[in-house]
Amino acid sequence: MYHSTLYFLFSALSICIQSNVWMIEEYEGQLIVSAHGVSENPGQETISNWFKIEKFEDDYKLVFCPTVCDFCKPVCGDIGVTISENGIRRLAISDVPFKVMFKKA
Incomplete structure (x- = not known):
């Protein structure tokens, strides 16, 4: 089954000028999810910004x-x-996936 690659961008108000795009980065020896990514521009320079959603159990x-x-x-x-x-x-690359559920808003 094909799963397209996507990025997560959150709308949030903040006094800080920062990204709201998820990415994977190394922190204290772990590959964690942070909000330092760049939206769009898929390719080698933004490889850490792209995720997939896959079916998992129910x-x-x-x-x-x-x-x-x-x-x-x-x-x-x-x-x-x-x-x-x-x-x-923290969210991070892990052997135990975090199960998520989506509901229509």
């Missing part, structure tokens, strides 16, 4: 395995919740 899961670059070889994996040593919960 719901869905988020996956990082972009297909926006024909010759790039990204690390692929499910997005799950990890907990740091100081108790901070």
Whole structure:
């Protein structure tokens, strides 16, 4: 089954000038989801910004395995919740996917 690659952009009010686009970046030895990405422009320069939504059991899961670059070889994996040593919960590439459900708004 083909799953198109997409990026997540959130509308949010903030006094900070920052991105609201998800991306994968390394932090304290983990590949975590951050909001430092760039919207659109699929390709090698934005490879860390692209995700997939795949069917998982009765719901869905988020996956990082972009297909926006024909010759790039990204690390692929499910997005799950990890907990740091100081108790901070983050979305990150994980062996245990975080199950998500979508409802019509």
